[in-house]
Amino acid sequence: xxxxxxxxxxxxxTDLARLEYSFIPSTRSEDQYxxxxxILNYPIKIKDKDYLIVGGEYNRIILNLEDDYPFNTNDLQxxxxxxxxxxxxxxxxxxxxxxxxxxxxxxxTLTSSLTSDDMFLNxxxxxxxxxTDATDIKRPYxxxxxxxxxxxxxxxxxxxxxxxxxxxxxxxxxxAGVPKSxxxxxxxxxxMLQVFAGLDGYFANIQQPMMVNNELIxxxxxxxxxxxxxxxxxxxxxxxxxxxxxxxxxLNNVLRDDNRNEVFELNDLNAFYLRTGLKFKI
Numbered sequence: 001x002x003x004x005x006x007x008x009x010x011x012x013x014t015d016l017a018r019l020e021y022s023f024i025p026s027t028r029s030e031d032q033y034x035x036x037x038x039i040l041n042y043p044i045k046i047k048d049k050d051y052l053i054v055g056g057e058y059n060r061i062i063l064n065l066e067d068d069y070p071f072n073t074n075d076l077q078x079x080x081x082x083x084x085x086x087x088x089x090x091x092x093x094x095x096x097x098x099x100x101x102x103x104x105x106x107x108x109t110l111t112s113s114l115t116s117d118d119m120f121l122n123x124x125x126x127x128x129x130x131x132t133d134a135t136d137i138k139r140p141y142x143x144x145x146x147x148x149x150x151x152x153x154x155x156x157x158x159x160x161x162x163x164x165x166x167x168x169x170x171x172x173x174x175x176a177g178v179p180k181s182x183x184x185x186x187x188x189x190x191x192m193l194q195v196f197a198g199l200d201g202y203f204a205n206i207q208q209p210m211m212v213n214n215e216l217i218x219x220x221x222x223x224x225x226x227x228x229x230x231x232x233x234x235x236x237x238x239x240x241x242x243x244x245x246x247x248x249x250x251l252n253n254v255l256r257d258d259n260r261n262e263v264f265e266l267n268d269l270n271a272f273y274l275r276t277g278l279k280f281k282i
Contacts, residue, residue, distance in 0.1 A: 016041050016238075020277030022200070024224070024248065030066030031267045033222070033253075035059055035202075037277070041085070049091035053101075057083040061202060065266065071212050075111055076220060079204045082106040083122075099126040099146075107204040117205045117218070124148035124161065132167065141166045144177075182230070190234040196244065197227040206255075212264045217255045220266075225250035226273045243276040 018039040025032050041055035059081035065073040087101035101124050108118035126146035134140050142165040147158035163177035173184045180198035187193065201223040210217050228246020235241065253266040 015039055016043070016280050016282060018277060018279040020275065020279075022273075022275040024251075024271050024273050026267065026269050026271045029267055029269050030064075032062075032064040032066075034062040034064070036062075039279075043282075046088075051089050053085070053087040053089065055083075055085040055087070057081075057085070059202070061204075067267070069266075071210055075109055075206065075208045075210070078109065079202065079220070080106065080108060080110045081202060081204060089128075095129055095131060097128045097130065099128060100124075101126070107202070109204065109207050111207045115207070118207065120151040122148070122150045124158075126161070132165070139166055139168060192232050194230045194232070195228075196230050196246070197225075200224045200226065212255055215257050215263050217263055218258045219256045219260065220254070221256060222253045223250070224248050224252075224273070228273065238282065239278070239280050241278050244274070246273045247271070248273055 018037070020035075020037040020039075022035040022037070023033070037057070037059050039055070039057045041053055044052045044054065046052055059079075061079040061081065063073075063076055063079065065076060083103055083105050085101055085103045087099060089097055089099040091097050103122040103124075105120040105122055106114065106118050107120060108114070110118070124146050126144055128142070128144050130142045131137060132140045132142050142163075144161070144163040146161040148161050149158045161178065163175065165173065165175045167173045171186050173186070175182050175184070178199065180196060182194045182196040184192050184194040201221065203219065203221040205219050206217060226246045226248045228244060230242065230244040232240055232242045248270045251268055251270055253268070254262045255264040255266065257263050
């Protein structure tokens with residue numbers, strides 16, 4: 001949960017628009033997980049090199065819970081995660097850029113009217129040094145350091161965020177950090193293959209609480225650790241199609257009580273993982 005709470009931070013820092021589809025089937029279970037995701041960020045120039053960024057993200061999560069469970073799963077079939085974001089970024093000295101972001105969220109089954117339990121407040125502060133377009137250094141790089149606060153993590157203090165990218169030479173680059181690390185091989189500047197490891201997941205409120213194992217269930221969460229191969233194709237410098245195929249080496253899908261304690265584990269069978277989409281990035 002702690003690691004997965006920052007899964008979208010880097011995407012919101014660099015993507016202006018994204019459409020994405022994720023799918024986790026289970027070979028030893030009838031359960032399936034599908035996520036449809038859309039991101040839109042709009043930068044507004046305030047003055048030279050300073051921008052206000054208004055954005056939003058929508059995740060529609062479809063849980064096909066077909067296994068035999070000792071309770072009714074109808075209210076768990078669909079989850080909605082809706083983010084609105086407001087950010088401000090400005091250039092500092094020595095190629096550093098600072099960014100601030102506040103991120104109200106609705107994460108819920110949305111089977112009835114909204115309540116305060118469906119709403120969360122996230123945010124972060126980031127320092128970015130981007131030399132990926134530099135011509136005066138042999139190995140261009142980008143470093144992102146930050147602190148993020150996420151109420152769904154259940155931890156009342158900021159969490160660190162780190163991402164480091166380095167272009168080693170014409171054929172190789174690597175990215176190290178959380179929630180994703182990769183090693184990338186460039187067939188050309190428009191076609192590239194990568195080995196990746198990453199984290200994914202969600203947390204959402206259940207509007208119609210249910211009794212499971214004699215305890216009242218109020219929320220549901222999924223955390224996934226996955227590794228595999230990915231491919232990206234750049235139609236232009238900014239427009240990119242991508243596809244990732246991997247296998248989960250940790251999958252934890254659980255129902256939680258009002259204190260976010262684990263009560264019932266839905267499915268912990270590792271499975272294949274597919275994520276594909278199209279993004280327009282800066």
